[in-house]
Amino acid sequence: MYRRILTVATLILLLVGLAASPASAQATTVTYTGPVEAGTFLELTCPEGTLVQYTQGNTQISASASFFRNKRMTAEVAVNVMPGGGPVSVGWTVPKGARYASAYLVCEPPLVTVDYSGRFEAAGEQATVLCPPETPYVWAAGPTSFFGDSGSSFPLDQTRFTDDAGQWIGISFTAPEQGSYSGTLDCQWRPLE
DSSP states (O other), X not given: OHHHHHHHHHHHHHHHHHHHSGGGGTOEEEEEEEEOOTTSEEEEEOOTTOEEOEETTTTEESEEEEEEXXXXXXXXXXXXXXXXXXXXXXXXXXXXXXXXXXEEEEEEOOOEEEEEEEEESSTXXXXXXXXXXXXXXXXXXXXXXXXXXXXXXXEEOOEEEEOTTSOEEXXXXXXXXXXXXXXXXXXXXXXXX
């Protein structure tokens, strides 16, 4: 009995922690607590304009469900069950014996793709491209294509540009000669784990 109460309390603390995290201003938590029927599918869907949040190297869905035999949620059937999911919703097949469930899903805005371009007037010039303030962290950087006035074209070597906390917030690169450059950055409101 004590273990069951501890499990439910842990789940509640997890939900409170998610809601209280500083990054929660950009994240939305969808929850469900109520009756379920064994063998049916319990699905949670992100609000319009948001996607399922993935963590730990973009592999783990930020969602979980616990299933119980009774309304007080003290008789466990399955606890902290990870869902299957797609880009906007996740779900669980309700296990045999379950009559009630408590589930959550964390959703977040999609990545913002920043297209950049510019011109170098001389060899040795340096350029730095940063993600915008509302989505300050780089999740991926495409190649920076260089088009020299001499007719040459090739990708430029990039160096990661980080903030004081060591988080990746942009890239920098150097001109081999006079010419133009272009590329893309994928940016997000939270750092890539």
